[in-house]
Amino acid sequence: MLQPLYSLLQKNTSWEWGAKQAKAFQQAKQKLLKSDFLTHYDLKKPILGPKEGVPTLAAAQIQRWSLILSAYQYNLEYTSGVSNKEADLLSRLPIPVKVVYPNELNYAIDRCEQLPVTAQDIAKELQRDSIRQVYEYTLRVWKPNVSTQLLPYARQADELTMKTGAYCGKIIPPKFRDAVLQEIHEGHIGLCRMKSLTRSFVWWTRLDQDVEEVVKTCAACQSIRNKPADVMSHPWIYPDAPWTRLHVDFAEFKEKQYRVVIDAFTKWPEVHELGIHATTTQTVEALRRSFSCHGIPQRLVSDNGPQFVAREFQDS
Structure with missing residues (x-):
């Protein structure tokens, strides 16, 4: 009877509602209204029990109950809703038990009470700090034109609010910055995580640089950091003749500067004293004296210091 409707549920079947589908739908509605398909519940006809089989059309939950209870010997007893009262509060209230917290939890509670800095300390220090004007501007209103020292704070003016005389834990005076950074870094959470966590609670100028310095100077963090990527070496090609490629640099000895030239082919060094400043x-x-003796090389290699990139050197 329902085959025209079930066929629409098959895969790769286009939707088509015709006379056959409409007829099957109406027949199904009429069947559901008759007693052959629907009937009132009868207590004398058990659905679940130790001696009754489970009907094939029973709900999935009834079938699961029957499967689990089949391993036991049991009897079912019906209780009316009036007699099936819920348990009251006192029957489920546990007996008072003394709770003994572990030492780790006590340590955590003690750590929370030992804060590196409080809001009162911040407010008191800001009154004496060189950025006291930030306190006054945040309390009242920021002026359009501020000094260069206060310009970074003016850019953060929308995030600065007053609370208990401090900047809501946002701006930290220089006196307490090291203590705050050490407290955040205590768990060795890494550079990126520490930056994100620090920005969420505190702020001051050069905050990222201070965080990077704390991580760089931490021996534990440096011991587990990722190994830098291997860099492919590019060795110099060995020259074909002497004095074709020279390497030049400066050296200091006894407060005097010396110009050092090394021939890549023969490793011949030439050193000229330049005085206190090079x-x-x-x-x-100095290079002209060397070139006048051995000739002009094909290539001169330097570290692009200021003496070698100056216009006077390029034009000579």
Whole structure:
């Protein structure tokens, strides 16, 4: 009877509601209204019991109950809703038991009470700090034009609010910054996580740089940090003849500067004293003396120091 409707549920079947589907739908509605399909519940016809089989059309929950109870010997007894009263509060209220907290929990509670800085300490220190004007501007209103020192704070003006005389734990005076950073870093949570956590609660100028310095100077964090990526080495090609490629740099000895030139082919060194300071003019003159003796090389390699990138050196 329902085959025209069930066929619409099959995969790769296009939807089509025709006369057959409409007829099957109406027949199903008429069948459901008759007593052959629906009937009133009868207490004399048990559905679940130790001696009765479970009907094939029983609900899935009834079938699961029957399967679980089949391993036991049991009897079912019907109790009316009036007699089936719920348990009151006193019957389920537990007896008072003395709770003994572990030492770890006591330590955590003690740590919470030992804060590195309080709101009162921040408010008191801000009154004496050099950025006291930030306190006054936040309390009243920020001016359009502020000094260069207060400009970073003016950019954060929308996030600065007053609470118990402090900046709601946001701005920390320099006196307490190290203590706050050490408290946040105590768990060694890593650079990125520490930055995110610190920005959520405190702020001051150069906050990210201070956080990076704390992590860099922590021996425990440095011991477990990721190994830097391997860099492919690019060795210099060995020259074909002497004095074709020279490497030049400066060296200091006994408060005097020396220009050092090394020939890549013969490893021949040439050293010229330049005096207390190595200027571009002195560098050019020292190289001219070397070139006048051995000739002009094909390539001169340096570290791009200020003497080598100056216009005077490029034009000479």
